[in-house]
Amino acid sequence: MTAMTTKTTAADAPTIETPAGGTTTPAAPAASAATAPPPTISGHRGLQLEEPLIFELDSPGRPGVDLPPVPAVRARLGAVSARGRIGLPDLAEPTVVRHYTRLSQNNYAIDAGFYPLGSCTMKHNPRLNEKLARLPGFADVHPLQPVETAQGALALIDQLAHWLKTVTGMPAVALSPGAGAHGELCGMMAIRAALEDREGPARTKVLVPESAHGTNPATAVGCGYQVVAIPNDARGRLDLAAYEAALGDDVAAVMLTNPNTYGLFETEILRVADGIHQVGGFFYCDGANFNAIVGRVRPADLGIDAMHLNLHKTFSTPHGGGGPGSGPVVFSAPLAPYVPFPYVVHGDDGYTLVETRHCDHRGGREFGRIKGFHGQMGMYVRALAYMMSLGGDGLRQAATDAVINANYILARLKDLMPPTFGDRCLHEALFDDRCLKGTGVTTLDLAKALIDEGFHPMTVYFPLGITGAMLIEPTESETKATLDRFIATMRGLIGRAQAGDVASFKAAPRLVPRRRLDETAAARKPILRWRDRG
Ligand SMILES: *Cc1c(COP(=O)(O)O)cnc(C)c1O
Numbered sequence: 001m002t003a004m005t006t007k008t009t010a011a012d013a014p015t016i017e018t019p020a021g022g023t024t025t026p027a028a029p030a031a032s033a034a035t036a037p038p039p040t041i042s043g044h045r046g047l048q049l050e051e052p053l054i055f056e057l058d059s060p061g062r063p064g065v066d067l068p069p070v071p072a073v074r075a076r077l078g079a080v081s082a083r084g085r086i087g088l089p090d091l092a093e094p095t096v097v098r099h100y101t102r103l104s105q106n107n108y109a110i111d112a113g114f115y116p117l118g119s120c121t122m123k124h125n126p127r128l129n130e131k132l133a134r135l136p137g138f139a140d141v142h143p144l145q146p147v148e149t150a151q152g153a154l155a156l157i158d159q160l161a162h163w164l165k166t167v168t169g170m171p172a173v174a175l176s177p178g179a180g181a182h183g184e185l186c187g188m189m190a191i192r193a194a195l196e197d198r199e200g201p202a203r204t205k206v207l208v209p210e211s212a213h214g215t216n217p218a219t220a221v222g223c224g225y226q227v228v229a230i231p232n233d234a235r236g237r238l239d240l241a242a243y244e245a246a247l248g249d250d251v252a253a254v255m256l257t258n259p260n261t262y263g264l265f266e267t268e269i270l271r272v273a274d275g276i277h278q279v280g281g282f283f284y285c286d287g288a289n290f291n292a293i294v295g296r297v298r299p300a301d302l303g304i305d306a307m308h309l310n311l312h313k314t315f316s317t318p319h320g321g322g323g324p325g326s327g328p329v330v331f332s333a334p335l336a337p338y339v340p341f342p343y344v345v346h347g348d349d350g351y352t353l354v355e356t357r358h359c360d361h362r363g364g365r366e367f368g369r370i371k372g373f374h375g376q377m378g379m380y381v382r383a384l385a386y387m388m389s390l391g392g393d394g395l396r397q398a399a400t401d402a403v404i405n406a407n408y409i410l411a412r413l414k415d416l417m418p419p420t421f422g423d424r425c426l427h428e429a430l431f432d433d434r435c436l437k438g439t440g441v442t443t444l445d446l447a448k449a450l451i452d453e454g455f456h457p458m459t460v461y462f463p464l465g466i467t468g469a470m471l472i473e474p475t476e477s478e479t480k481a482t483l484d485r486f487i488a489t490m491r492g493l494i495g496r497a498q499a500g501d502v503a504s505f506k507a508a509p510r511l512v513p514r515r516r517l518d519e520t521a522a523a524r525k526p527i528l529r530w531r532d533r534g
Contacts, residue, residue: 048513051102055530058089064096087530106513108456110320114482118428118459118471119213119261121291121313122320123402128389129316129382138381143373147352153377154351158344160384164309167387167395168287169300170330174339176375180288183308183327184219184255186370190306190331190338191253191282192223193367197338203252203281209238210465211262216255216286225252236262236421236430240271247279257286258302259293261463262421263406263428263471273303282306282335290314291475292403292427295396305332311376315383326379337365342374401476402427405483409472412487416494420466427475433468441497443468445505448516452509453489 043050075081091099108115115122133139141153161173174190177183188206195203206220209230217227228246233239238256254276258266266272273283285299287307291314299307311326312319319325331339342355353374357364390398403426410419410429417435419425433443447457447470459471474483497505509515 049102049105050513051099051106053530054091054096054099055089057091057095057099059092059095060085060090062090062092064091064093113454113456114474114478114486115456116458116472116474116486117456118263118430118473119289119462120320120459121289121310121427121473121475122456123291123316123475124477125316125318125382126386126389129385132385133378133381135381138377141377148350151350154344154353156384157374157377157380158346158351160380160387161344163384163387164328164330167294167298167392168307168309168330169298170304170307171333172331172336172339173328174331174343174370175326175328175380176340176342176369176371176373177308177327177329178371178376179325180286180308180310180313180327181215181219182325182370183310183329184215184284184286185222186327186340187284187306187308187329187331188219188223188225188253188255189367189370190329190335190340191284193338193365194282194335195252197365199280203250205246205248205251207243207246207251207254207276209243209256209260211236211238211260211463212255212257213261213286213288214464216257220253220255236260236264237266238268238272240268243272244275247275247281249279251276251279251281253282253284253305255284255286257289259289259426261289261471262430262466263289263292263425263473264421265293265426269302277303287330288313289427292399294399295392296399299330300332305335306330311379311383316386317379317382324376324379326376326383328375337363338367340366341369398476399427402474405474405476405478406472408480408483409474409487413490416491417470420469428471428473430463430466431470431472432466433470435494436468436497439497439500440502441505443470445508446470446493446497449493449505449508450489452511453493455486455489 110122110124137152138156141150147154157175161175164173164175165171174183174186177186195201204226205228206223206225207228207230208217208220209232211232217229220227228251230243230246231239237260243254254272256266256269256272258269260266276283282305283303285302285304285307287299288310290299290307290309294314306329308327308329309315311317311328312324317326329339342353345352345354355369357366387395406425406427406429410423410425413429413431414423417431420430420432436442436446443460447460450457459469459473461469462471463469474486
């Protein structure tokens with residue numbers, strides 16, 4: 001939890017000596033004494049142990065290891081030599097182990113419970129993938145080792161490229177981008193390189209629908225383009241007339257998210273592709289939500305020129321606090337010569353990595369590299385293990401199940417919570433706060449109440465432009481029993497709000513190590529550095 005940067009609402013909570021000698025403040029008292037958990041002497045609450053900052057556990061002179069005394073040497077650092085303690089805490093090993101273990105237990109995780117965070121695709125990461133990623137030949141491979149000694153790793157990279165090209169129908173792929181947003185940058189840099197090759201820096205604009213993920217306009221601006229926002233229509237899709245009116249020979253690209261951030265398929269996508277191609281621009285598709293359509297739709301058949309895939313969403317590699325992302329980009333034939341280094345080729349003498357123009361087979365028109373070394377090897381192993389263990393039919397089934405699960409939630413909630421756009425969705429269900437109108441309870445209050453019920457809240461206040469948005473993505477990996485429990489909880493909470501029980505919402509969450517945090521202060525005035533109070 002973010003105890004370091006935030007504060008509880010406790011006005012006069014007592015200060016408590018912790019067993020390790022630090023001081024800490026217990027959670028705030030609840031609004032009503034009847035609902036407040038009883039205070040404890042230790043500050044702990046059952047298995048919920050109160051945890052100070054590691055600096056507060058400092059016990060000067062109690063190091064975790066004994067080091068031999070430093071031999072007398074002639075100091076040559078002069079004025080820059082250290083004159084005192086450098087401010088790191090002295091701690092015994094068990095104190096360190098317990099500190100981090102307790103912090104980890106304060107975290108909610110996909111391995112702990114249902115995590116319906118829309119747009120994030122927090123699905124189960126099969127343990128088989130983890131086992132394979134830990135094989136020493138993959139886990140210990142070094143980016144600088146000679147390629148003759150890394151043939152298996154290169155074969156895996158080559159095979160992953162093959163699978164990604166096959167499921168998208170696209171002829172080329174850049175594997176190295178380290179996240180979805182990084183993939184967008186890679187795709188747009190390839191588009192810019194291709195356009196400048198053809199006609200110089202003539203085009204200045206990129207069209208981005210208002211429903212886009214925020215990374216899309218940021219990427220376009222980062223590549224030096226001016227963003228032209230295209231509104232949505234009443235169905236939550238791109239307004240085709242506004243789009244066509246904005247097209248011109250100064251437009252470099254359109255960046256369309258499909259399925260879009262409302263959880264809907266962009267039904268006019270073929271006309272979007274035709275329009276941008278007619279004016280000589282490229283079609284960038286944000287494919288972060290490919291998990292909704294993988295195995296059912298091939299992006300190549302939609303006229304897409306470049307699209308990133310989030311291995312950490314669609315292909316089930318850990319993310320959030322759990323691991324690095326990976327955002328490969330697939331490309332159409334006109335952009336293939338601009339795909340950045342490195343890429344793997346297979347010849348008579350095995351696999352080689354193409355890293356310089358000198359050995360480029362494609363005429364050397366790529367923009368360079370997008371990342372040091374070759375990308376996230378561990379994510380490559382997990383993603384390929386996931387795809388091969390599911391197979392083509394299994395991937396299709398996963399997408400189908402993700403869509404069915406989201407529609408099940410939508411169908412079971414819609415009488416109490418009207419969905420924002422119609423009563424069908426793809427992989428995520430979008431609601432807004434109309435169901436809370438006049439109750440005094442906000443979307444945020446509802447999310448906080450879900451924490452007490454043992455659920456990670458859904459995504460709130462995103463997508464932007466939807467009032468009090470609630471975006472729920474169950475993913476395919478949840479059982480009907482879990483979904484039913486979540487649905488029953490949501491129905492109970494909405495019912496409670498509509499019955500006028502505002503106070504219980506404003507007091508939530510009550511059953512957690514930290515209560516309502518001042519999130520604005522935490523974001524605006526973060527305390528990033530420990531200052532010794534002594
Ligand atoms: C998650 C997401 C991104 C960004 O991906 P990161 O890996 O977080 O950089 C971009 N677009 C959409 C639609 C997303 O859902």
